Amino acid sequence: MQVISYIHLRLTPTPMKYIIMLLLATILCRAQGQQVNTAKLDxxxxxxxxxxxAMGTFVIRKDGKQVYARSLGFRAVEKDTLLSDSLTRYRIGSITKVFTATMIFQLIEEGKLSLDTRLARFYPKMPGASEITIGQLLSHRSGLMDFVNDLTDKRWIAGKHSREQILDSIAKKAPHFAPGSKQLYCNSGYLILAGIIEKITGKSYPEALDSRIAKRVGLKHTLSGVPNNQGTLEASAYGRRDYWTQITDMYFPNVIGVGDVLSTPVDMLKFLSALSSGKLVSEKSFAQMCSFDREQLFGMGLMMVPFYSQSGFGHNGATFGSFSMLASFPKSGISLAMSINGQQYSLNEITIAMLSMANNMPFDLPSFREIKLSAELLKSYTGEYSSAGLPVKITISQSNGQLQAQATGQSGFPLQAVSDNTFRFDTAGIKIVFKPEGGQMLFSQGARSFVFSKVR
Incomplete structure (x- = not known):
């Protein structure tokens, strides 16, 4: 449920907002060779x-055939016999939205909806209901408040709430903008779309997903409507400092149709292949799902995934502790899926690594060797920094022989020294290079960099 917008210094993952703006690089480059470098992937x-x-499962397909799969760690750390494998089910976050959009387009093809159908037909009490269309809900152009990301108390979504309570909370908040005037990622739109699917079909969302998608294309390990940590195949989410500790995730019945689906990377790839080949929706509907460009990365259920000269389609997502990516690149025939239930290295960096090696492109393997620096040198880097390119300040402090960074209004995070002046925070794919002689630091994340100057 997240696009990677760590680039905006959201250093604590915000559920369902897509962490990866996929970034991956904007220069042109051709894939070198045709073979997937499985040895280097290993x-x-x-x-x-x-x-x-990282703990999780990672899968690559080329020209429709699986060419690489790997699982790391445990689906339940507390039970050291429960290793992750190809059957482990993960919470796939906002990739759920692709399933929701697929069913909406099926209903459109059946003549039960149109992209111009107004929200007022189903939820007349929503602000702007007479102007908001199905197409705007799909493409994040409704302007409605986001019942996940707009909350001051981010833990609210971890408690049990009825669908009526959640819809009421959306209806009571003023919209961000007039319908259709802007695009802003919105979880509320997809909660409403899930409700519309239920109203039209007379089935619960989990039942509709099972009959309309899972059974139709043979997704044996994909399901919705399951409360947290039910069944031995579900991976629990973990965070780590010195050891893996289980994370209290959002309460998934709150986000049905938005970010609750359990699946495996193998099933996700099978789903995306079926979707893009006309087995679930028509060619016209699929093209509408992919109605994005380099200015607007979100279409109607899918998002653009750029990688050098290639342009793919897919989605990714995050909960409080799980991170997933699903993407396909027609030019190279490469598609990949991954789900992570323990993350200390950014989803973005893993995606770049997998795509680079799948395309047999040059890629330097990471080194996590940490060096110790003197307290005097660390002190020279401390202070408050600002940048003309970002509306936040970053405070660098020193504690117990390690630098800490904290952006305005966000939680602090540790910096690992990899050279005398270079530090990393691998969980978010952040690198900071200090230039104390000029009172500056270079902040990099993904393919973007910003110069910060010390203000005090």
């Missing part, structure tokens, strides 16, 4: 595993 995942950087 080396990469061995490094992540031995350094406790």
């Amino acid at each position: 080396s990469f995942f061995n490094i992540l595993d031995s350094n406790h950087k």
Whole structure:
């Protein structure tokens, strides 16, 4: 449920807002060679595993055939016999929205809806209901408040709430903008779309997903409507400092149709292949789902995934502790899916690594060797920094021989020294290079960099 917008310094994952703006690089480059470098992929995942950087399952397909799969860690750390494997089910966050959009387009093709159908037909009490269309809900152009990301108390979504309570909370908040005037990622739109599917079909969302998608294309390990941590195949979510600790995730019945689906990377790839090949919706509907461009990365259920000269389609997502990515690149025939239930290395960096090696492109394997620096040198980097390119300040402090960084209004995070002046925070794919002689630091994340100057 997240696009990677860590680039906006959201250093604590905000559920369902897509962490990856996929970034991946904007320069042009051609894939070199045709073979997937499986040996180097093994080396990469061995490094992540031995350094406790990730737990999860990772799968690559080429020209419709699976060419690589790897699972790391445990689906339940407390039970050291429960290793992750290809059957482990993960919470896939906002990739759920692709399933929701698919069913909406099925209903459109059946003549039960149109992209111009007004929200007032189903939810007349919503603000702007007479102007908001189905198409605007799909493309994040409704302007409605976001019942996940707009909340001051981010833990509210971890408690049990009825659908009526959640819809009432959306209806009582003023919209962000007039319908259709802007695009702003909105979880509320997809909660409403899930309700519309239920109203039209007379089935619950989980039942509709099972009959309209899962059974139709053979997704044996994909389901909705399951409360947290039910069944031995579900992966629990973990965070790590010195050891893996289970995370209290959002209460998933709150986000049905938005971010609750349980699935496996193998099932996700099967779903995306079926969707793009006309087995679930028509060619016209699929094209509408992909109605994005480089200015607006979100279409009507899918998002653009740029990788050098290639342009793919897919989605990704995050909960409080799980992170997933699903993408397909027609030019190279490469598609990938991953789900992570323990993250200490950014989803974005793993995606870049997998795509680089799947396309047999040059890629430097990461090194997590940490060095110790003197207290005097660390002190020279401390202070408050600002940048003309970002509306936040970053405070650098020193504690117990380690630098800490904290952006305005956000939680602090530790910086790992990898050279005398270079530091990393791998969980968010952040690198900071200090230039104390000029009172500056270079902040990089993904393919973007910003110069910060010390203000005090």
